[in-house]
Amino acid sequence: GLLWVNPGPFYISFPIYFLLYGIVSLGLLIKYYIKAEKKSILKGQIRNILIGSTIAYGAGITNFFPQFFSSYPFGNYFVIFYIVFMVYGVVRYKALSAKVISAQIFSTALFLVSFFNLLKSGELTDWFLNMLVLLLVSIFSIFLVNSVNSEVKAREKIEKLATDLQKANDRLLELDRQKSEFVSFATHQLRAPLTAMKGYASLILEGDLGTISDPLRQAISRIFESSKTLANIVDDYLNLTRIELGTMKYVFDTIDFKAMVEDVIGELGPNIKKDGLEFTFKAEEIDDQWDWRITADRDKLKQVIANLVDNSIKYTPQGWIHVTLSFDHVKHKFVFKVEDNGIGIAPETLPLLFNKFSRAGNANKTNIKGTGLGLFVAKQIINSHHGTIRAISLGEGKGSTFIVELDPFSKA
Numbered sequence: 001g002l003l004w005v006n007p008g009p010f011y012i013s014f015p016i017y018f019l020l021y022g023i024v025s026l027g028l029l030i031k032y033y034i035k036a037e038k039k040s041i042l043k044g045q046i047r048n049i050l051i052g053s054t055i056a057y058g059a060g061i062t063n064f065f066p067q068f069f070s071s072y073p074f075g076n077y078f079v080i081f082y083i084v085f086m087v088y089g090v091v092r093y094k095a096l097s098a099k100v101i102s103a104q105i106f107s108t109a110l111f112l113v114s115f116f117n118l119l120k121s122g123e124l125t126d127w128f129l130n131m132l133v134l135l136l137v138s139i140f141s142i143f144l145v146n147s148v149n150s151e152v153k154a155r156e157k158i159e160k161l162a163t164d165l166q167k168a169n170d171r172l173l174e175l176d177r178q179k180s181e182f183v184s185f186a187t188h189q190l191r192a193p194l195t196a197m198k199g200y201a202s203l204i205l206e207g208d209l210g211t212i213s214d215p216l217r218q219a220i221s222r223i224f225e226s227s228k229t230l231a232n233i234v235d236d237y238l239n240l241t242r243i244e245l246g247t248m249k250y251v252f253d254t255i256d257f258k259a260m261v262e263d264v265i266g267e268l269g270p271n272i273k274k275d276g277l278e279f280t281f282k283a284e285e286i287d288d289q290w291d292w293r294i295t296a297d298r299d300k301l302k303q304v305i306a307n308l309v310d311n312s313i314k315y316t317p318q319g320w321i322h323v324t325l326s327f328d329h330v331k332h333k334f335v336f337k338v339e340d341n342g343i344g345i346a347p348e349t350l351p352l353l354f355n356k357f358s359r360a361g362n363a364n365k366t367n368i369k370g371t372g373l374g375l376f377v378a379k380q381i382i383n384s385h386h387g388t389i390r391a392i393s394l395g396e397g398k399g400s401t402f403i404v405e406l407d408p409f410s411k412a
Contacts, residue, residue: 007067015064022057029053048089056082103148107141114138181245190234197227235303236373240356243380250297250384254409257334258283258292258325264306265323271310276318283325292325293409294334296385304378304389308338308402311374315400316342328405333387336404345393345400353391354379382406 005011029050036043055078062075114134121127201224203209205217212220242248265272265281272279283292312321319341326335345353356376375391382389385406393400 005067011067015061018064019061022053022060026050026054026057044092045089048085048092052082052085052089055079055085099148100145100152103145107144110137111141177245181241190230194227194231194234198224198231201227236377239377240373243377248380248384250300252295252297254293255296255298255301256292257294257296257336257406260298260302261305261323261325261336264302264309268306268309268313271313272321274313277313277316278320279313279323280321281323281325284327286327291409292334294406295409296406297381300381301385304381304404305336307374307378308336308404312338312340312342312400312402316340319399327408331405332408333405334408336406337401339399339401341399344396344398345391346396350391350393354389 029046033043033046033050036046059075059078059082062071062073065071066073111134114130114137118127118130118134121130201220204212204220205224239248261281261283286292309321309323321338321340321342324335324337324339326337327333328335354375356373379389382404387404387406389402389404391400391402
């Protein structure tokens with residue numbers, strides 16, 4: 001029941017052309033599939049078109065068989081697979097733009113309606129009117145399709161830029177991680193010789209290795225102070241890399257907050273006792289039902305307290321420093337406060353004070369050895385203790401106050 005043409009002597013040229021066209025087309029698809037980036041949308045688009053086209057061409061070839069010998073074009077049924085792969089390519093890999101297709105269908109429909117109206121024109125006036133409508137519809141259709149094409153291309157360009165930006169961002173994150181690992185490794189390697197320098201310098205200064213002259217004592221003292229400063233800087237960078245890499249470890253235990261603050265003040269005694277500086281520490285009396293116990297990592301929290309008190313000493317050349325420890329009955333928290341009348345903090349610097357490498361503009365005039373990491377690390381440590389830390393200052397030259405709030409140890 002099928003109707004087929006009666007092939008003439010040159011009919012063979014058509015299947016040969018069809019076969020060569022298919023081979024060249026599939027060859028080009030394979031070429032660009034190999035060149036496309038792995039896991040890219042383009043590779044997915046080409047793969048679906050390649051599979052669908054291979055099946056369609058293979059099925060289409062069977063239509064030539066009945067022209068030469070009695071057979072049924074069974075391959076036509078396989079064309080359904082071409083439709084399946086192409087639809088999947090459109091939906092999954094956006095092989096064709098739905099917006100462009102919709103615009104083209106709409107434009108074609110308008111053109112056909114206008115064209116058939118032109119063909120049905122009877123009078124000359126109707127013919128000119130319908131011709132004018134057809135021209136306007138054609139111009140409108142061209143602008144519509146071009147506009148949609150431009151929009152789709154712009155969106156694809158933006159998506160590609162977003163993909164490239166994401167790749168660049170991932171690369172930067174990886175480089176930042178490698179940088180942090182390198183700094184962590186370098187600081188670890190520096191700690192051992194610095195500890196040895198401090199240790200031997202301390203032994204010499206304390207006279208454990210014999211009596212030394214005053215000029216030599218002065219030189220050794222400078223070595224000791226410099227190595228101590230460098231050790232503090234190394235510790236800051238080491239803590240920073242641990243925070244960035246997420247490897248900062250805490251050992252929480254029940255400690256006496258007041259006793260720990262007293263230990264810090266005792267260790268900073270030589271710095272506190274300088275000319276022109278009045279230093280006081282006061283811990284208020286609390287109810288018998290409470291004591292100064294908290295749950296904390298002693299070493300980490302001690303580092304924060306020492307940093308705040310030491311900063312206050314460094315940035316208060318002359319004047320007073322008041323350290324207080326109290327209990328806020330409203331917030332139900334212990335409050336550690338360091339208040340001074342030192343160089344103060346500018347209003348624009350205050351919100352940035354706990355960021356990495358952030359230092360007040362006037363800080364360099366008083367202490368050029370700071371890294372801008374101490375307060376950042378302090379904030380991370382206090383956050384890990386579920387506490388808060390903040391700074392208050394009325395401006396440059398008007399002193400500053402640093403406040404740490406921590407939960408008391410629960411006796412329940």
